[in-house]
Amino acid sequence: QVQLVESGGGLVQPGGSLSLSCAASGLISDYHAIGWFRQAPGKEREGVSCISPSDGTIYYLNSVKGRFTISTNNAKNTVHLQMNNLKPEDTAVYYCAADTYYYCSTQVAEYEYDYWGQGTQVTVSS
Numbered sequence: 001q002v003q004l005v006e007s008g009g010g011l012v013q014p015g016g017s018l019s020l021s022c023a024a025s026g027l028i029s030d031y032h033a034i035g036w037f038r039q040a041p042g043k044e045r046e047g048v049s050c051i052s053p054s055d056g057t058i059y060y061l062n063s064v065k066g067r068f069t070i071s072t073n074n075a076k077n078t079v080h081l082q083m084n085n086l087k088p089e090d091t092a093v094y095y096c097a098a099d100t101y102y103y104c105s106t107q108v109a110e111y112e113y114d115y116w117g118q119g120t121q122v123t124v125s126s
Contacts, residue, residue: 002026002115004096009120012086018122020081022096028072029053033099034079035108036070038092038122045095047108049081057104064090086124093119 003025012018022034035050049060049070058070069082079096097113 002098004098004115004117006094006096006117006120009094009122011123011125013126014087014124016086016124017082017084018086020083020094020096020120020122022079022081022117024077024079024098026077028074028077028079031098031100032102033104033112034072035097035099035104035113036079036081037095037097037108037110038090039095039119040089040092043092045110047110048094050099050104050108051079052104054103059104059106059108061108083122086122088124090122091124092122094122095119 005023008020033050033052036048037045039045051058051070067085071080096117098115099113102112
């Protein structure tokens, strides 16, 4: 049974930083892609970033490019999302997800991902 557990969410002021972690029950290298999604109140869930551990392919949503950085720590079976210069519109529940078929490419689509974490709240407010 695959388990993904997110951590690192919290309350931060605009312009601040947070680092989210996603701990996987199996080897990160076993997955074709690990993605980060977010869902703000009243909005649909959107893909924020993904990474393919096998070749390091990375994708970012345009609105987070230059501010967010995704990375893997294979030794700890974790995937991180470093979020800098946070804005109020980044407020959402953030989820990590694992994909065993598709690789990270030019999108982060919900339907491609098989396993999901429970989510962690990120609130950006002064």
